[in-house]
Amino acid sequence: MKLIAGNSNRRLSEAICERLGTSLAKAEIKTFKDGEVFVEIQENVRGEDVFVIQSTSQPANDNLMELLITQDALSRASASRITAVLPYFGYARQDRKAGPRTPISAKLVANLITTAGADRVLTVDLHAGQIQGFFDIPTDNLYAVKEFDRRIREIYNGDIEQVTVVSPDVGGVVRARALAKRLKDRPLAIVDKRREGPGLSEVMNIIGDVKDRHCVIFDDIVDSGGTLCNAAEALMQKGAKSVAACITHGVLSDHAEKRIMASEAMTRLLVTDSIEARPGVAECPKIEQVSIATLLAEAIRRIANEESVSSLFD
Template identity: 45%
Template structure:
C-alpha cells in the first residue's frame, strides 16, 4: 500500500507489531522522550509528507500519559504535512464518562473526542467503545470494530454444551443478546438491587455460563455475577471482556474466583504480574490490520462484521 505509514506509541507496542504484520508494512520510526519534569517530546525519524498515517495508541494505563503522547504525535504529524492522520485507539479511555449522571459532572468522553478532532485527526478507529453512541461525539469518520465475532468463534471451537450467555447487569443485555445469537444460546441477566444479594433472571441451573462485558476494571462486577450464578446452580462459569483494565486489585479478586476461564483481548497490554493461569487472550491485531487495509484502499469494512 503505497503512501501508507504506521506508527506505534508506547501504549501497546506488541499489538502494534501484530497489526503491522497483518498490514504488511513496518512500523515507522519515532522517538518518544520524557524530560525530567515529565513533559513528552516526540520526534519523527522519517518523512510523512503526503502520507496516509495510522497511529496506534490505546488510552489505557497510564491513561493521561498515553493520551498526551497521542495528542502530541498528531500535532507532529500535522505539522510534518501528513496527508491524512488516522488514529487507532484499541481502548478508548474516559469513555465511561459519557453523560451527566449527576449535577455539575463533566462529559469527559466528549472532551477527549473534541481534543482529538481539534488536534487534526481525519479518522478515528476503535474497538468496542463503552457505548455505541460515542461514535456521535466525533464529527469525523469513525470505524467502530467489534470483538464479538472473535469471542463467538472461540466459544464455538470449545463446543461447550448447554451454554447460556449472561449480562452482568441490565445495561449489558444488548451485548449479551448479540453473543447469544451468534452461539444460538439463551441469555440470562444478573439482577442487582440495592441492599440485596444479586439474583438471576433466566434459567442457568446446570448450564455453562458465559458472562460477557465490554471491560473488566476492578473485577467487582464479575465477582458479583459469579456469586449470583453459582448460587443459582450454574455449572462452569466463564468471564469474557474485550478490555482487560485490571486495576485496584482486580487480578487477585479474579484469582480468588473459581472461574473456568477469563477470556480477554489484547487491546490493552496487560503486564505479566496481572495475568492469571486461567486467562485466555485473543488478539485483535489481525482484525485491526484488515480494517486498515480496507480503509486505505477505500473499501467497505462491512466484511469484518459479517459473522453468523
C-alpha cells in the same frame, strides 16, 4: 500507508504490522523527567496515509498526551490523512452527566483528538455506541465478538449446546445477545444488580434459567473485577455448571487478577489485547488474551484502500 505506535501497546502494534506485511514507521516518543511528552517522526510522512496506534489505558493521561502530540507532529509534517487507532478508548465510561456539576469527559477527549489533527477514528467496543456521535469526523467502532465466538467454540467444542450467554446488567443485553446469536442462538440470562457506588455493586437476582448450564458473561470492560466475581458467585448459587467471562477491555486495576484467581466461581476470563497485560495479569493462569490484531489490521487495510469497513461489523 504508514503505521506509528505509541508506547501504550507496542506488542499489539507490531502484531498488526506483521499481519499487514509491513513495519512500524520510525518515531521517537519519550517523556522528559518533568513528565512532558516529546515526539519526533524520524522519516518522511508528507502526503502519506498515517495510522497512529495508541490505547488510552493506564496511565490514561500520559497515553492520551502521546496520541495528541503525535497527531500534531504528523499534521505539521504534512501527512495527508491521520487515523487515530484506539483499541481501547479511555474516558468512555464518562459519557454523560452522572450528577450535577460533573463533566462529560468522553466528549472532551473526542474534541481533543479531533483538534489535534485526527481525520478519522478507529476503535473497538466503545462502552456506549453513541460515543461515535461525540466525534465530528468519521468513526468506525469494531466489535470483538467474532474473536470471542471462535475461542468459545474451541473451549466448549461439542458442549456448545449447554452454553448460556449472560449479560452482567440490563444495559449490556444488546452486546450479550450479539454473542448469543453467533453461538447458534444460545439462551440469554441477565444479572440484576444494584450499584451502591463507583466500583461497587450488589447482585440482586438472576433473570433466566442457568441451572446446569455453562454460563459465559459477556461485557466490554472489566476494571477491579469485583462485580464480575460477584456475578459468577450468584450464577453458581443458581445452579450453573461453570462460569467463564469474555471481556473486551481488560483494565484489571487494583490487583484485579488476584480477585479473579481467588474466585472459586470464576473458572476462566478471556480478554482481548486492546490493553497490554501487566506482568501480574499475563502470569495469571485464569486469564487468557484473545488477539484483535487481525481485526484491526483488516480494518486498517480497508481504510487505506478506500474499501468498505461495514462488513467487519457483522
